[in-house]
Amino acid sequence: MPRPIQARIDLSALEHNLQAARRASGARIMAVIKAAAYGHGLLPAAEALGAADGFALLDLRDAIKLRDAGFRQTILLLEGFFTPDDLPPSVAHDFACVIHNAQQLAMLDSCPRRSALQVWLKINTGMNRLGFAPRDVPAAMEKLKRHTAVRDITLMTHFSHADEAAGVAAQLEVFDALAAPYRTARSLANSAALLRYPATHADWVRPGIMLYGASPFGPGGQPFGLKPAMTLQSRIISVREIAAGECIGYSGTFCAPAPMRAGVVACGYADGYPRHAPTGTPVLVEGQRSKTLGRVSMDMLSVDLSALPDACVGSSVTLWGEGLPVEEVAQAAGTISYELLCAVSGRVPLVY
């Protein structure tokens, strides 16, 4: 028997969540499938999201896999090309390339004339990660408009606080002012902006996390009718009685205040479960809520079975997913759903 851990992926949830995005916005949908579709598996996720108008990812090889699998939609490389060598395959497969810095703009000159490259010019409106400074945008636009290798241009930006109280107003104002002179298509919204700020929808929205059924706003918010697609599950492989005062796991960070029953689950940080999840992080054992005890180790973690007398070796454990939103586990572990989903490691079988 294989080790009992697996990530079950409900592909129909992806279709459902894509429709939720369609209901929320009339813009074209660029489904973000970076990081192996947030851990859900690149090609199966892309197939389930096949009604999207485009796909966005990072890796040229993954983009080629999509084209080879027959996807005809726009495929956007979110960090663009890294060296001039990336340009010919991008042109050959008709990928849209983000251009976010002056070096990429210069590399374009190595493109054969009439390459008909699609370019998404990224503007830094306040995130201060990728993108041209506002003062450099007009010159970059002039160069792109005249460039013989460029077929069309989309203007884009990315929000730093769309999921928080600060919102998008300041960045939206900068973007709108810069984009005003041009008749090009525009793209601004991630999932949070798509769900909360219709004024950002423009021509293309770029949802990621919501397609996988997690709210960009964390636990306890509006559910927006999203369906979680991934359930990470495993089983109890050992049960023991712990006497009062005994401690569990490395460094003994949890010591039993009273006699208790603990179960060991075949899931650890080498599977992608966060090592920093503290004692008390929620789990489900046979569908009943319980919590982790002590340090997460590489291949195992311990859970409290004191209130679950029927739990035994072989009992099923849900780390997140059906019945336990990944947002809630992420919050308990001091991180976000995104990190948990895309950290599920290669040794965990994805079962569709």
Ligand SMILES: *Cc1c(COP(=O)(O)O)cnc(C)c1O
């Ligand atoms: C990852 C990413 C998105 C999707 O963000 P979500 O919060 O997952 O919706 C959109 N745009 C860019 C540029 C990204 O890098």
